[in-house]
Amino acid sequence: MESLRWTLAACFYLFSEEICPKRKWTFGSGVTVPFEGSPFYVHSSCRFTFLRFTHSRVDCDITVQRGGGGLLTLVEIIINKVKTVLRGGGGGVLVENGRVSLPYDHTYQHIFRFGVYTRLKSSLLPLSVTWYDVPGGIDRLWVELDQELSSDLTGLCGKLDFGLTPLLRKFDTCQTRDPVFVLNPVCRRFFSETLECLTSRTPEFIRLCEQNAYGHEGDAGVPCAFFGEVVLMCGKGSHVWNSWRTLTQCAPPTCPGDLVYVEDGPAFIPSCSNPNPRTSNQDNTSSCVCPAGEVLNDRADGHRCVRTSTCPCVFRDRTYQPGAIRSTKCQTCVCGGGTWQCSENFCPARCLVEGQFVTTYDGKQYAVPGKCAYMASQGLNWTLKIEFSKREPSLKTVTLQVFQVQTIPNDFIIGDDEIIEVHQSDHTLVFWQSSMYVQVRTTFGLKLQVQVFPDLQLYVTPPGHDRDAISGLCGNRNNDTTDDFTTSSGIVENSAKLFALSWSLGSCPENIPSSCVNTGNEIFADGRCSVLNNPDGIFAKCHDYIPTDQHHAACIHRTCNCGDDLLRCLCASLESYAKACGGLGVELAGPLMHQG
Template sequence: TCPCQHHGMEYPPNHKEIRPGTKALQFCECTNGVWRCSAASAEQIRDYPNQSLDLTTSCSATRHQEYTHCEPPEPITCKNMHDPPAFSPSICRSGCICRRGYVLDSLTKECVKPSQCPCHHGGHSYSDGDKIQEDCNTCTCEGGKWTCTQHSCPGLCSAWGDSHFRTFDDRIFDFQGACDYMLAKGSLSDSDSFNVALEIVSCGTSGVSCPKAVTLSVGSGDKHETITFSTNKPLPVSINLDRITVRQAGLFVFAEVADLGIVLQWDRGTRVILKADPKWKGRLKGLCGNYNGDEKDDFQTPSGGVSEVSAQLFGDSWKLQPYCPQARPVLDTCKLHPNRKSWAVKKCGVLKSSLFRPCHSEVPIEPYLDRCIFDTCGCDQGGDCECLCTALAAYAQECNTRGVH
């Protein structure tokens, strides 16, 4: 019952195959760890394919490829050709590799010279000189590599669906509170200060909560201005506002404070996006984190110091009314509503489809897929599709920011 070895490959007991011999083809069988080979009959040649010969023929027929007994763990591609060489595999597999002097273009699956390598982004190939926009920077394809401008882009913080958050430093967490919370606040001086408060309420019978209203406040004293956006209410009149500019574009409403570099974006539902100019780096507090480039210390409370361990304790520390109840632990909504799980998994599966596939290499899909299923299982308010569409839009927005359209 012992396996056999050949050219570094392991074969199970009783494996049979045809191999090239010195004078003729041989029929080889693995018996108790030993190969027993003899001249192959016409019937054996017909019944047992010559694997290595077939591969050798197919590799030779393909442009700039050759046969190998031992494929590397990862082929040398346009993307990794400048990386250190990979270790040899522990178990060999025969196959085709690019000939010396060529590398694999992983998108076209063709072997090309390194000088012919395209740039890759969002599942597409780009030729030399092509340009793409990624956030606020322009990137140019030069010799198979992207060269990008080095502008400091605004930070992005978002809240969506059944209370999911992504901080300025890209930490994603969930928080099931029901109160008014400080999303972000910062101050350069008394007049150059702002805060964004988020009202979160219970939404549905699953015990989940979601944003209902968002309030932007700027300045202090006589120069204090504030505006609130709330679901199921008409847009507020902004005639008396000097520093806050309100405009609409498509589904979104924007509130901008140009001199502070702050833009609040609301989809009239449960999705809120806050943009902050780079001058606010390290100067912000709240559920959006401190915007210092390190996600590990985003869970700081109003008093500062060591970050909280749990999202629940962190979120509760930023509630604006002390009488509000503590946030509930996050429960599995699909266990609460097992009848909705298959529908939720199917509908959220569109994130894995060809529509979003170009973005998978730029934005990991798992955090958004898990939260989409969570929201869709728990959603019983505003129609079945409201939570689903919000969850899909959250991923699409992140893709758009990374230059995948």
């Protein structure tokens, strides 16, 4: 089955709008194929409106301009007031006046490589723009619409009821000349091989070919772009498909490294990071591919192709060769075929409450909205409640209650009352693990570790049984983060705020700022928390195991809103990262209290 791309090209040239999605394009030195009507040629250095429309209250405006060599040197795409500029001839892609690297992901659009081409796909409109950049400019530009639009399409490829003049940008000083018709032997020779697909329309395309080539006889890029588009129209089964480059002396594109050029190949080629990309016939296009049986090693420079079995692995931006072993206290991983083959994680799941930041049993992180009392976690016969200080987003008390019929108390409060040495009942044991931590163990498997200095923080290991009965701020324990935000009424929420408020005990004002409210505190927090990211600092040893981005952001937020004792919250935040590292067996040497 031929690629849908060839079908698209053919159906547009044959104007079968009923079976084709909306598509228009321009190529060579000025050939334009509109959505409706016949192809035409415009030779101009002026800036023209190529396409303009409004759909679902989102405006789209695409402007094009050609240089002296005939190719497009400027394409400006404005969607929802976001401006993207394509500068042909290697000038790159600019979004909002800043040059971007590919792939580029934005809320409103995505820009990525598509075979030998580059494509912009809008998230707001059923629109994609594809182009091919060569030395000297862009030699072809396609615009595709995924659906019929109710609004009128204006521009070079829209309605031309009033000619080209209204489409000119008034502020441009430019030149437009009438098309020149001069016999071109290459055009005549080429179209002698396309009679089977063009039939009666051959004279029309010969005229366009000769108009396109006039004045550009010494530049192969202009006529070759035209020939290439006609070949796509005729399709892979045509006679001209295999002979056109010999007829026209148009060289195929040069591919980097080990890659080889194919006229019809996958737009997204297999690589070490994605050996089996999801593709369809719609994704076939002109492409640079690896030899059969090999994939692109996209984890190294040079565009080299390798066997999948020899692909390296990546962890925390570091590359590992096949057979390399990476171990933590919880599991061991071996690099093989570009992926990490890891043993089962035998470290128990834990819930963390560090300041206003909570990490669920399944690893989802969020912040509570208010300094209130909450149900942190609960099971069939136990509840764990926490209460925040009214002055700052720090824990004030942790209360564990175990339900059973007996005379010995099984309720323990940590925070208000001092625990001296050991406290034991039928089902619980409470003791000082060190000068900083109180440990709580139960006969049914629940374990608590409460850090009491420099700030009260809670670490919960749930029982291994009755997982379905566990709920609260810490979520459930089913290794699925998608349902961690299950409210007290059993509804799965998308909002962390609404989820947390459902587990509040009593009224709960939203009084924890979502950003820093004190400039001086923010400067202090930003400067001191940066120690987490220091590549040569005390925490650097752990960077390969735990990224610092979330811990760094939490450190700034927590320290900034800590009231008068900023250093206490800073030290607690740094200790949280150090504790996470220690949980993986990464021991950090040095006094953390002096790192701020």
